Amino acid sequence: MTTPRGHCHFLGGGTAGAHALRRAVRERFDRGCHTVKVMASGGSVTPGSDPSLRQFTADELRAVAEQAHALGMNTAAHAHAPAAILDAARAGFATVEHVSFMTGDRFRPRAAVIDALVSAGTFASLTAGDVCADRAAAPPLAAKMLQCLATVLPPLRAAGARIVLGSDAGIGPTKPHDALVEGVRDAVRLGVDGAAALRMVTGEAAEACGVQGRKGRLAPGADADLLVLGADPVLDMAALTEVRGVYRLGHPVHGHDAAPL
Structure with missing residues (x-):
């Protein structure tokens, strides 16, 4: 879900206003959707979109989360801008995707926003995993994502935030659909111990997606x-x-x- 002419509007149009957003959530539920994803900030693949700016108001995000939770749906918010990350955490979204703290053209983690993520129990779903032969000479976009991970992961971990890893697979040539393994390796390179890094893509990831107990673990009754x-x-x-x-x-x-x- 996005705003009219907003980030990724070409994937299904846009919606504005709390009432219309609630209706849009119900429509997706009726079609069999289990998760609602909202573009809370702009993004880099949409011409004219600015990742450092929010797209929805705090009240609009709250309306989406409340309606989705009332229907038993999971919620995810794409958010690069610090204000959008904060709004999504306060609205009660299960995950915030990217969490890059994009400010202008730089990544600037903010303690108050991280504290809000921790207080809400919201998962920070960090974009990781780029396939390139030489990380020291990575293509510009891949290098930027590696810089982002190295910038935001340490303060999130230090604050005790709940962290999972995503890959944005398919978004570009360094993001094939088996790219996530590189994200796990990058997390370890940045100081995460191996077991914790694996939990970020198994048990913790299952909880972030609302399928805990079935996925991400070896246990009687799991899948x-x-x-x-x-x-x-x-x-x-x-x-x-x-x-x-x-x-x-x-x-x-x-x-x-x-x-x-």
């Missing part, structure tokens, strides 16, 4: 969606690409020697 590796990734992140098998609901979908569980 048995498994990635089988050739070594322990906690000890060596290179193991994340040593895939031996992939299971969906306990059934093999990849791996020559895989058998049903």
Whole structure:
């Protein structure tokens, strides 16, 4: 969901005003949607859009979150601008995507906004994972995203924020749909221990998406969606690409020697 002519308006048009936004949430629920994502700030892939500016008012974001939660839907807010991040946290969104603290052309984390994320229990979904052979000579957009992660991850961790990793897969040539593994590795390079980095894309990510108990963990009654590796990734992140098998609901979908569980 976005504003008229707002970021990503070409994916489905825009909506303005609390009443119209509530109606738009209900329409998406009727179509079978489980999650509502709102472009709370501008973005970089839409001509004329400014990531450092909010798109919706605080009241409009609150209307979206209240209506979605009343229907049992999960909520996510795309937000680069500090004001948009703050509004989304205060509105009760489950996740804020990107959380880049974009101010002009720089990333400037703000303690008050981070405190609001922590107080609300909102997940900061950081954009990570760029596939490039040499990170020291990464393409401009990839280099910018790596700089963003290195800038915002430490203060978020220090404040005790809930953090998960996303990839924006498909958005550009350095973002193929298997890019997320690079984000996990980057988190470790930035000081996150291996087990914590893996939780950011498994158990914590499942909770952020509202599917905890079913996804992201090995437990009786869970869905048995498994990635089988050739070594322990906690000890060596290179193991994340040593895939031996992939299971969906306990059934093999990849791996020559895989058998049903």
